[in-house]
Amino acid sequence: MEVLKFPSLDSCSDALSGAINGRSCCIIGGNCRVWYTGRAESYLEFGERILFLKGDGTVIIHQKEGNAPINWMPADSVSQCFIRDFKLVILSTLPKDGQRLKVEFDRVNFLNSFRLEDGVTLVSAGSEKDMAIMLYNNPDLIEKGFKPISLEEQTAFGFIDVFGYDKNNFLVVVECKRYAASLDAVTQLRRYVEKVKSMKGIDNVRGFIAAPKISPNALKMLEGWGFKFVKVEPPKYFEDIKKKQTTLKNFG
Amino acid sequence: MEVLKFPSLDSCSDALSGAINGRSCCIIGGNCRVWYTGRAESYLEFGERILFLKGDGTVIIHQKEGNAPINWMPADSVSQCFIRDFKLVILSTLPKDGQRLKVEFDRVNFLNSFRLEDGVTLVSAGSEKDMAIMLYNNPDLIEKGFKPISLEEQTAFGFIDVFGYDKNNFLVVVECKRYAASLDAVTQLRRYVEKVKSMKGIDNVRGFIAAPKISPNALKMLEGWGFKFVKVEPPKYFEDIKKKQTTLKNFG
DNA sequence: GGGGAGAGATGCCGC
């Protein structure tokens, strides 16, 4: 790391303790090793990483590359820190299940302690649910004469994206996928269809997968079960969101 | 944020550009808003957040709470930054699919630019694969007389965790889950069993789910298909790891 | 709180 003077481990321990007690945030960059035990066990030898402690107890450790943290602790974790053997030690534990993390810094290159003021949540569009809504409002995308009757229905037989009748009044189950439908999507559809059949005591229930594409194996299995694939692009965003959030258009 | 003096947006732009060009890392804390378009669309109004740019092109934006970033860009994203309308603007694009992120800071509270030296990878144990290995080496955990013949067998229809014969030489398919087995696990097992049946042209193939527990619905479906549940705790770690990595024992 | 399912999932491995 190209940093001029390193803060002392003592001062870091003080700052970090202050952040923990005050439920504020702290970012530490330095040389450390990491142990985790809980849902699995892991050990990471010494190397330079970033540790991010949040006010809600979350701890995130990042290496120099990659999207995902190499180690972490969930919100509500309880942390403490101290100096031992000339190292800054951070211990975090999640009380409800006992999983814990230990980090040892032998050198801290920088430390920032701060509060974040932020009460804003994300506005987004383009989920699988948005796709189901689109199909509900444009049933011909599935098939001419399709009459949807419910959306994201939580039933005793599961969670069905779009449910309805075809033009011959046979029941129709539609499973949506935003990306390529996989073998999993087909088995999921099959499970719903069979459950509907047995619950309703009828034999003719049709199944559709609506997705932009489907893997060859999945298509084979789908057709083997007498189901159909309908190519549907997921919606990017919706008119109402576009109108409300004019900022969405300000991009670029 | 409790920071004494804020760096100028101009100096931040310079530092960030330097980090981008030099493929080093940069962390910025400040007040910003965020647009994303690509796999979905989203907008996040002004609020204080942390932006972390990595040398591999990864961009991660964190709010004050929660484990997951609120917005991000994958590795290999290409970023640029500049000042426009008295704001620090950061644009990131992933060339291969065109997804992009725009961040506008109207105030930067702190900025750290640095390199990370880290060539170390995680040593871990306790995955589903470790569980399959344990069952392969301790077949009686599944059933007296079980003879495993393969592990994580890759087939066209998926891969089978543990595959073998029972004491009567009937084929056995075992699906492992580290946590509670769900409906999905049962349909997955069923898919394997049926595929093995049709591929081998035999009718008697047995299915097991090995997991610490199973949901009531999943158990019902499992038994409806004539399969069996075996309660197995996932291994925490292995003797060879314990021996090689004595540091694993130094925890706490 | 548990069950069920999506996610801008991500990451890994095998073909």
Next chain:
DNA sequence: GCGGCATTTCTCCCC
């Protein structure tokens, strides 16, 4: 690259 699938998945929704 795609396919198939686990993940210390996480998060949300609904019962």
